[in-house]
Amino acid sequence: MIKHNYFQKIIFILFFAGCTANGNEEQNDEKPVFPVIEVFSDNVDLDIDYVADMHAAQNVEIRARVEGYLEEILVDEGRQVKKGQLLFKINDQEYRSELARAQAAIKTAEAEAKAAELEKERVKLLVDKGVVSKTELDLAEAKLLAAIAKIDEAKAAESATAVKLANTLIRSPFDGIIDRIPYKVGSLINEGTLLTTVSDISTVNAYFNVSEIEYLHYLKKRKDSTNHYTEVTLYLADGSEYPEKGKIETMESEIEESTGSIAFRARFKNPGGILKHGSSGRIRLKNTLKTAIIIPQKSVVEIQDKNYVFLLQKDNTVKMKSFLPKARKGHFYVVEKGLMPGEKIIYEGVLNLKEGMEIFPNYLSKETILSENQVN
Numbered sequence: 174m175i176k177h178n179y180f181q182k183i184i185f186i187l188f189f190a191g192c193t194a195n196g197n198e199e200q201n202d203e204k205p206v207f208p209v210i211e212v213f214s215d216n217v218d219l220d221i222d223y224v225a226d227m228h229a230a231q232n233v234e235i236r237a238r239v240e241g242y243l244e245e246i247l248v249d250e251g252r253q254v255k256k257g258q259l260l261f262k263i264n265d266q267e268y269r270s271e272l273a274r275a276q277a278a279i280k281t282a283e284a285e286a287k288a289a290e291l292e293k294e295r296v297k298l299l300v301d302k303g304v305v306s307k308t309e310l311d312l313a314e315a316k317l318l319a320a321i322a323k324i325d326e327a328k329a330a331e332s333a334t335a336v337k338l339a340n341t342l343i344r345s346p347f348d349g350i351i352d353r354i355p356y357k358v359g360s361l362i363n364e365g366t367l368l369t370t371v372s373d374i375s376t377v378n379a380y381f382n383v384s385e386i387e388y389l390h391y392l393k394k395r396k397d398s399t400n401h402y403t404e405v406t407l408y409l410a411d412g413s414e415y416p417e418k419g420k421i422e423t424m425e426s427e428i429e430e431s432t433g434s435i436a437f438r439a440r441f442k443n444p445g446g447i448l449k450h451g452s453s454g455r456i457r458l459k460n461t462l463k464t465a466i467i468i469p470q471k472s473v474v475e476i477q478d479k480n481y482v483f484l485l486q487k488d489n490t491v492k493m494k495s496f497l498p499k500a501r502k503g504h505f506y507v508v509e510k511g512l513m514p515g516e517k518i519i520y521e522g523v524l525n526l527k528e529g530m531e532i533f534p535n536y537l538s539k540e541t542i543l544s545e546n547q548v549n
Contacts, residue, residue, distance in 0.1 A: 204533040205525075207520070207521075207532045207535065208522070208534075209518070209520060209535060209537065210472070211539070212468055212513065212516045214464040214466050214467070216464065217505075218462075218502075219461070219462050221458050222455045222456070223383060224381060224455060225380060225381040225455060225456045226453060227377050227378070227379055227448050227451065228377065228450060229373055229378075230373050232372045233346055233371050233372075235343060235345075235367070235368045238364060239268065239364060241263040241362060242362070245261065247259050248260050250353055250354050252350070253350055259342060260343050260368075261342075261343040261368055263341040265341040268337045272331065275327065275330045275331035275334045276331055283324055285320045286323070293313040293314055295313075343368065346371065350371070353369065355368075372450045375444075376441065376443055377450075378438050379407060382434040383437055388424070388428075388435050391403065391458075403458070405419045405420070405439050407441060417443070419440060419456070424438065465499075465508075466508040467502070468505065468508060471504070471521045472520055474523045480497070483518060485518065485534055489531050489533065490530065491519060494511065497510050505546060519532075
């Protein structure tokens with residue numbers, strides 16, 4: 174009886190050991206579980222940023238049209254001015270003297286013309302009486318014509334001098350803001366000297382370059398839209414959003430050969446005067462990509478500046494595949510090329526995978542992925 178119990182215990186221990194060994198073997202055979210999704214497509218509003226240069230609606234250099242000493246500066250830098258407002262005054266004494274001489278020359282020419290006319294009448298009487306020949310009358314008429322021409326010449330000189338005199342007073346061509354004034358009162362100003370610049374920044378034009386492909390996308394979008402203008406957003410140099418929305422109004426007629434881009438112009442209202450001529454920013458243009466291929470960022474592994482995902486094969490092994498991203502949107506990559514809808518990829522945990530590794534797939538739906546990640 175004792176021997177029988179002893180053998181039962183031995184059989185039980187051996188059976189338990191065998192079961193334990195079999196359990197470990199089954200556990201080693203278990204495949205790791207990874208979430209798997211199918212590559213899918215969706216409509217994506219893609220924001221594209223472009224470097225923009227700001228130009229005032231009007232920006233004009235104010236240059237001296239005559240030479241002389243700067244006598245008065247009637248405005249300060251950075252001040253608002255009105256159209257026709259007097260800005261600078263150049264000493265006009267020399268031009269007033271020239272004008273007086275020109276006016277005197279007119280009177281002299283008129284007197285000479287009067288004398289020539291009287292001489293012509295006198296000679297005409299002598300010709301009629303047969304005292305002198307017809308040639309003398311022709312000569313008198315020629316002298317009269319020359320005297321009249323001198324009047325015209327003197328008047329032209331007077332007009333030119335009057336223009337020079339008027340140009341000693343320099344006025345604003347339109348409403349705007351005065352830029353830097355490099356010269357001071359008493360400076361000798363030459364003809365063509367830059368005195369300042371006037372900018373009308375009530376509205377500002379933003380110029381930015383887009384690629385030929387993006388230009389074609391824009392044309393198609395505008396054709397499909399009832400609105401002729403495309404609204405754009407401006408971000409300032411500090412990254413803040415400009416409160417006024419802009420509208421694309423026009424574009425250049427040629428694509429630049431060296432860069433393959435074309436310049437667009439967007440107009441922004443500038444009621445607060447925040448935007449200045451020559452400032453910079455970023456134009457953000459919305460572009461809706463229809464049926465764009467997107468994948469979650471957590472499904473991607475980057476190796477040496479290249480992007481890879483792990484594809485699930487039919488035998489449940491994984492294989493690395495590279496793709497070219499177009500842009501990032503939220504927690505997703507927009508795929509340019511390399512992947513197709515319907516391909517199965519590992520959703521997350523990709524850093525724990527190796528090429529050829531066999532896994533147990535846990536399939537997740539598109540709706541689950543979209544609810545966990547932000548696209549738009």
